[in-house]
Amino acid sequence: MDSLDLTIRIAGENGEGVLTVGDVLAEALARSGLYIYTFKNLPAEIKGGASMTQVRVQDTPVRSPGDALDILMVWNQENYDIHVGEVKPSGVVIFDPDECKPDENLEVLQIAVPLQDITKTIIKTMKSKNVLAFGVLTACLGIPCESAEQMVAESRWGRRKEFLESNINALKQAYIYVAENDIDLGLRVKATREVGDSQLIMTGNEALCMGALAAGCRYYAGYPITPASDVMETLAKAMPKVGGVLMQTEDEIAAITAVIGASFTGAKVMTATAGPGLSLMVEALGLATMEEIPIVVVDVQRGGPSTGMPTKTEQSDLNLAIYGAHGEAPRIVIAATNTEDCFYTAVKAFNLAEKYQTPVILLSDQHLSQRAQVMARPDLKQIEIVDRKYPDSNDVTAAQQFNRYEMTEDHISPMPVPGRHRQHYVATGLEHDEHAHIDYSPEAHIRMTEKRSLKIESAVNEPGFVQRYGAEDAQLGLIGWGSSEGPILEALDRTRAKGYKVAALIFKMIYPLPEKEARNFIDTIPMVSVVELNASGQFANYLRGRLSASLEQFNIITGLPFKAGDIEDYIEGVLQYG
Amino acid sequence: MAEVRAAKKNNTEITEQDEKIVKRSLKDYRSEVKPTWCPGCGDFGVLSALQRSLAERNLNPKDVVIVSGIGCSGRLPEFVNAYGLHVVHGRALPAAQGVKAANPELTVIAVGGDGDGFAIGGGHVPHAVRRNQDITYIVMDNQVYGLTKGQPSPSTPSGMEALQRSISMPKMAPYEGVLEGQLNFLAMVLVYGCSFVARTFSSQASDMARLIGEGLDHNGFSFIHAMSPCPTFYNTYDPWKESFVPLPDGWDISDRIKAIDLAMEEVTDGVFHSGLFFQDQYRTYTEKLQDVYDKAYGNEQATIDMLMNQYS
Numbered sequence: 001m002d003s004l005d006l007t008i009r010i011a012g013e014n015g016e017g018v019l020t021v022g023d024v025l026a027e028a029l030a031r032s033g034l035y036i037y038t039f040k041n042l043p044a045e046i047k048g049g050a051s052m053t054q055v056r057v058q059d060t061p062v063r064s065p066g067d068a069l070d071i072l073m074v075w076n077q078e079n080y081d082i083h084v085g086e087v088k089p090s091g092v093v094i095f096d097p098d099e100c101k102p103d104e105n106l107e108v109l110q111i112a113v114p115l116q117d118i119t120k121t122i123i124k125t126m127k128s129k130n131v132l133a134f135g136v137l138t139a140c141l142g143i144p145c146e147s148a149e150q151m152v153a154e155s156r157w158g159r160r161k162e163f164l165e166s167n168i169n170a171l172k173q174a175y176i177y178v179a180e181n182d183i184d185l186g187l188r189v190k191a192t193r194e195v196g197d198s199q200l201i202m203t204g205n206e207a208l209c210m211g212a213l214a215a216g217c218r219y220y221a222g223y224p225i226t227p228a229s230d231v232m233e234t235l236a237k238a239m240p241k242v243g244g245v246l247m248q249t250e251d252e253i254a255a256i257t258a259v260i261g262a263s264f265t266g267a268k269v270m271t272a273t274a275g276p277g278l279s280l281m282v283e284a285l286g287l288a289t290m291e292e293i294p295i296v297v298v299d300v301q302r303g304g305p306s307t308g309m310p311t312k313t314e315q316s317d318l319n320l321a322i323y324g325a326h327g328e329a330p331r332i333v334i335a336a337t338n339t340e341d342c343f344y345t346a347v348k349a350f351n352l353a354e355k356y357q358t359p360v361i362l363l364s365d366q367h368l369s370q371r372a373q374v375m376a377r378p379d380l381k382q383i384e385i386v387d388r389k390y391p392d393s394n395d396v397t398a399a400q401q402f403n404r405y406e407m408t409e410d411h412i413s414p415m416p417v418p419g420r421h422r423q424h425y426v427a428t429g430l431e432h433d434e435h436a437h438i439d440y441s442p443e444a445h446i447r448m449t450e451k452r453s454l455k456i457e458s459a460v461n462e463p464g465f466v467q468r469y470g471a472e473d474a475q476l477g478l479i480g481w482g483s484s485e486g487p488i489l490e491a492l493d494r495t496r497a498k499g500y501k502v503a504a505l506i507f508k509m510i511y512p513l514p515e516k517e518a519r520n521f522i523d524t525i526p527m528v529s530v531v532e533l534n535a536s537g538q539f540a541n542y543l544r545g546r547l548s549a550s551l552e553q554f555n556i557i558t559g560l561p562f563k564a565g566d567i568e569d570y571i572e573g574v575l576q577y578g
Numbered sequence: 579m580a581e582v583r584a585a586k587k588n589n590t591e592i593t594e595q596d597e598k599i600v601k602r603s604l605k606d607y608r609s610e611v612k613p614t615w616c617p618g619c620g621d622f623g624v625l626s627a628l629q630r631s632l633a634e635r636n637l638n639p640k641d642v643v644i645v646s647g648i649g650c651s652g653r654l655p656e657f658v659n660a661y662g663l664h665v666v667h668g669r670a671l672p673a674a675q676g677v678k679a680a681n682p683e684l685t686v687i688a689v690g691g692d693g694d695g696f697a698i699g700g701g702h703v704p705h706a707v708r709r710n711q712d713i714t715y716i717v718m719d720n721q722v723y724g725l726t727k728g729q730p731s732p733s734t735p736s737g738m739e740a741l742q743r744s745i746s747m748p749k750m751a752p753y754e755g756v757l758e759g760q761l762n763f764l765a766m767v768l769v770y771g772c773s774f775v776a777r778t779f780s781s782q783a784s785d786m787a788r789l790i791g792e793g794l795d796h797n798g799f800s801f802i803h804a805m806s807p808c809p810t811f812y813n814t815y816d817p818w819k820e821s822f823v824p825l826p827d828g829w830d831i832s833d834r835i836k837a838i839d840l841a842m843e844e845v846t847d848g849v850f851h852s853g854l855f856f857q858d859q860y861r862t863y864t865e866k867l868q869d870v871y872d873k874a875y876g877n878e879q880a881t882i883d884m885l886m887n888q889y890s
Contacts, residue, residue: 197890206889214882219680221672238885240874245679245867250705254672257665261645261676264663265684269676287666377890380882399639399659400610418661419681422640426609426655426662437611438656 007066012075022053135174211346312559335482620806668699
């Protein structure tokens with residue numbers, strides 16, 4: 001039996017409800033035991049403009065958004081015109097005949113379903129149009145009406161009982177229409193496993209929030225910015241439930257200095273932002289480095305520069321994350337690869353910040369942050385939580401004799417915190433000595449610059465931040481970081497099936513750079529290319545600078561995530577034509 | 579009264595050695611770092627007034643955090659025997675708010691100058707006021723940028739007036755003096771809705787210590803406008819000695835509108851009133867958070883597993 005792999009796209013006017021259809025469909029399929037991966041592409045405006053949501057469903061974990069479409073449902077002409085070219089030859093277009101005029105030369109199956117008309121004349125509540133659309137899709141997928149009814153009842157449409165009846169009616173009308181018009185795509189999508197509550201369906205941002213809370217984050221300050229706002233919104237609800245504090249500040253500068261203040265008292269802290277906000281935080285990032293205060297800064301990257309493309313995805317804040325500083329201000333930079341990894345990488349971000357007493361930038365991106373995926377429920381008992389090095393609570397050393405920035409073997413010094421430790425000190429952004437006293441002498445600056453930089457160098461030895469995949473004797477090696485992992489690995493599998501020998505090296509730690517692994521990969525593979533969603537090849541240039549290596553690069557700047565097919569084509573192109 | 583408050587503020591943990599110190603004096607709040615200010619700087623007066631008010635309340639240095647930004651006055655935490663957090667220019671208030679939010683038991687004092695507080699950091703003041711956390715904010719106003727050697731600040735008088743008293747300011751405003759108007763900090767924070775607004779002068783030491791102390795005792799955000807001359811770049815000692823007057827007899831500290839009026843009239847009258855302009859008791863951020871917790875979890879906090887249930 002062929003394995004299930006369907007890519008379904010719903011497109012309409014932004015604000016009309018297409019996104020909800022996609023969300024409910026994805027959740028319903030995931031709850032029934034299938035694996036899903038969503039992808040939304042919308043304008044930055046609240047109402048108006050073309051907007052689409054896509055659900056890829058498989059019976060094994062999904063790694064990328066899907067290439068060509070199996071099912072496209074469009075609600076109007078504009079969206080028909082935009083998306084119809086992406087339908088597979090074997091695919092189907094479902095369109096509203098009152099809203100669009102189909103292209104008669106198109107050689108794919110096109111099915112007219114008058115969504116607007118049925119809603120207006122039969123259902124008579126315009127709000128139920130999205131339930132109708134959902135029903136048409138589940139009917140086309142071969143899901144029995146009773147199962148779909150249950151899906152609706154368990155979804156957000158079933159939450160308010162007074163609307164449930166009309167929503168179920170809308171769903172039934174879809175099944176009636178599909179039956180009366182003999183629409184049958186031959187699909188019989190059904191569950192393959194029992195999931196219960198052993199799995200979670202989360203977006204990257206939601207998983208990241210849960211990871212942060214699991215790691216002990218109890219103070220968050222942030223400023224609204226797409227696509228990071230839902231980190232703040234998720235925590236606004238969750239943080240008080242665990243006794244933490246969430247503060248919406250007046251800007252990103254206030255956000256980062258407030259988290260520095262909170263961490264100064266020993267709290268585990270986080271702020272999340274996107275490129276424009278990270279730009280504003282740069283000065284205070286240096287402060288956290290200088291004062292050796294642990295903070296976690298999440299950057300959900302979007303298309304830049306300037307306001308750029310707030311709702312589109314890109315991996316183009318890498319330079320800012322690594323180098324954005326005046327003076328020598330090293331910090332740890334890590335990147336998450338998928339939704340599940342957002343959870344675990346968030347935990348690691350806190351552990352690294354606490355252990356190394358340094359800012360940690362966690363890079364996500366719009367696509368990773370807002371897509372939903374299925375993940376196994378984390379076993380919290382298995383998660384290691386690291387706390388910072390504090391003075392011994394029995395230590396009676398007077399403040400005057402205590403060295404906050406004591407030189408130690410691992411360059412990490414015990415950090416007293418107010419209220420708890422009597423060894424009070426003044427943390428300052430000015431250069432200082434071991435005792436935290438201001439000191440501009442060459443000796444102090446040399447010692448302290450080395451301390452701040454050397455202490456985080458050993459973070460490269462932390463496990464799980466770089467992983468090699470694919471052929472041992474590869475002809476071509478691909479290097480990726482963060483969220484391009486999924487499509488790279490899928491492309492690896494597809495090209496292996498075609499006989500190509502390709503390997504991949506995926507970095508989750510960017511700074512400090514796991515140099516040994518990078519060098520070994522580059523030195524043993526004839527040709528290595530860095531695959532990333534930016535124009536200049538920011539990671540490629542970083543690697544070239546650090547390793548003096550000769551590297552190819554493959555970049556896309558469409559504002560859209562990589563498709564596995566993009567990378568598959570690249571691999572084939574390189575290996576066939578050189 | 580002071581002891582009661584001190585005990586309340588210190589209800590974290592009191593070590594054996596702490597208890598041995600029955601009563602702290604001003605010198606217990608002096609750090610081993612000698613102030614780096616110019617001789618005659620008004621900030622000396624503010625420093626000792628602050629140390630005095632800390633001593634009067636017998637606060638344990640381990641429970642006190644003084645937060646500052648950049649500028650001459652931003653160095654103050656270095657000179658106090660307590661925790662200090664010296665951050666970037668203009669951001670003392672957000673940092674102080676983070677400190678207080680993460681540990682409401684601490685006594686949190688933010689300090690800084692007129693430039694730090696109302697130029698680069700001016701956007702933070704209304705929001706610190708809105709949150710009404712129990713933080714005391716002391717603005718040492720010398721109407722000049724001292725640390726960068728004498729440029730005009732947001733509180734420098736407009737026009738040619740200031741130039742005659744400054745050797746440095748003509749460098750920045752050689753033709754027509756300061757073109758920008760002068761900000762009225764007191765009126766601003768009153769309009770923002772601040773729950774405690776006072777003005778004091780560094781040369782009136784006991785008055786200043788008393789007002790700072792009242793600010794520390796006030797449960798909410800307290801704003802202390804501490805006029806503190808810069809003898810090096812903008813010496814206002816002589817005129818300020820003349821223009822400082824007490825608040826009118828029978829001043830009603832509960833009338834915000836009158837306080838705003840008075841603060842506005844000062845500019846035309848050429849005077850500074852010294853004393854507590856306004857005080858009222860509003861619910862603090864910490865108190866409101868308690869309500870949030872009551873609603874969010876009631877008696878027992880959620881576990882992370884419980885939080886994750888909504889995603890299954």
